[in-house]
Amino acid sequence: MISFFQNLYQTILKNDPAIHSKWEVVLYPFFKVYICYKIGHFFYRHHFYFLARFFSEFGKRRTGIEIHPGATIGKNFFIDHGVGVVIGETAVIMDNVTLYHGVTLGGTGKEKRKRHPTIENGVMIGAGATILGNIRIGENAKIGASSIVLKDVPKNKTIVGIYK
Amino acid sequence: MISFFQNLYQTILKNDPAIHSKWEVVLYPFFKVYICYKIGHFFYRHHFYFLARFFSEFGKRRTGIEIHPGATIGKNFFIDHGVGVVIGETAVIMDNVTLYHGVTLGGTGKEKRKRHPTIENGVMIGAGATILGNIRIGENAKIGASSIVLKDVPKNKTIVGIYK
Amino acid sequence: MISFFQNLYQTILKNDPAIHSKWEVVLYPFFKVYICYKIGHFFYRHHFYFLARFFSEFGKRRTGIEIHPGATIGKNFFIDHGVGVVIGETAVIMDNVTLYHGVTLGGTGKEKRKRHPTIENGVMIGAGATILGNIRIGENAKIGASSIVLKDVPKNKTIVGIYK
Secondary structure, three states, rough: OOOHHHHHHHHHHOOOOOOOOOHHHHHHHHHHHHHHHHHHHHHOOOHHHHHHHHHHHHHOOOOOEEEOOOOOOOOOEEOOOOOEEOOOOOOOOOOOEEEEOEEEEEEEOOOOOOOOOOOOHHHHEOOOEEEEEOOEEEOEEOOOOOOOEEEOOOOOOOEEEEEE | OOOHHHHHHHHHHHHHHOOOOOHHHHHHHHHEEEEEEEEHHHHHHHHHHHHHHHHHHHHHHHOOOOOOOOOOEOOOOEOOOOOOOEEEEOOOHHHHHOOOOOEEOOOOOOOOOOOOOOOOOOOOOOOOOOOOOOOOOOOOOOOOOOEOOOOEEOOOOEEEEEEE | HHHHHHHHHHEEEEHOOOOOOHHHHHHOHHHHHHHHHHHHHHHHHHOHHHHHHHHHHHHHHOOOOEOOOOOOOOOOEEEEOOOOOEEEOOOOEOOEEEEOOOOEEEEOOOOOOOOOOOOOOOOOOOOEEEEEOEEEOOOOOEEEEOOOOOOOOOOOOOOEEEOO
């Protein structure tokens, strides 16, 4: 439990160049929403869907970040600023991923079951980027601000603009 | 009154594939903001502009969805996720329209009176799309995520990217 | 103190065509967030970084507008709607600037010290535009909705789409 907070604290401290004092971390929207996500995700895995969504919504109201409690998230995940982020139910996020505000990991409406993206290790997704469908963003890829991605991205690639 | 809630409930249930239990509906941001909009719209029509905006802002603070109380909205309207949606005062939305988060139905700053779009029956507008000016989006048109639309769209057309 | 509120009030009244009654101004998100910014900015200049961020976050939670307390802002600044706006720590905004919702004045992650844009007098930035890096947007330039700007913009120019 303590190590959970320690990791979260370290992740935020490492990621933001605008931080000046250590206690600021508890004011970070990502700090709040990630705790809410963890609680919601616990209930989701035990099929208490109402409670799961309750905590997800609770976090979203306070931060503008919507992480579906069913999403799978790895280590050292970080969202900077965050207003407008939407992460879908079947999205999978591996380790060391960073998102900025306004990022959508959503569905196209055409797929069933796994209908949201898989984001591999070390990926960085810029502000306002939209990633739709059951696609994979390869290791260490960078997705530029406001890009639209509708197909698999190879690892280490940098995407700017529309990629479909 | 009861039928109002029933319709709203049915609309949400029908539109979201991520829903697991029926009571989740009351947690939906659209559920909250639509009730606020209806109250605000009532006051707007009776020229109580302060109260109208009060309810509009009340709903927006809780959901991130800004629907001007003067907007005209038809049946079975639905907004998924919703953070960042802005719907202008003179926008007209017909029946069975679905919006995603981040959609703007705004003005260009050049028109007076009717300065926001008209969205016809059955239109779907993807996440982050921006639709500006007194234009018409024709029946059953689909506007792709992050598109920018500055002129009339014919019915059944699908728009991706900049359309001006 | 009184003149501060008077100026803020006048700026909002002048900028929004959808306003119907004068008291509506106090319901405006920009009214709230700008007061929070001023308090936070005061603490920031006196190196109380925790309190500075506390007020910045307080304002952001209520409005969806994130203005870093370190940002420098001139006279007659106005943000319309505002959900999703992010203004970085070293951003400089001169007089008579107007932003719409979803605008990012952010960093690229490559610069140190001054890493956010400078916005000169009279600039208008449309909804969802992203401006990244230590660049200058020249006097009276207009940045269209959803544009992406990564290099200096000359004065009086209008930008649409990607500018890099």
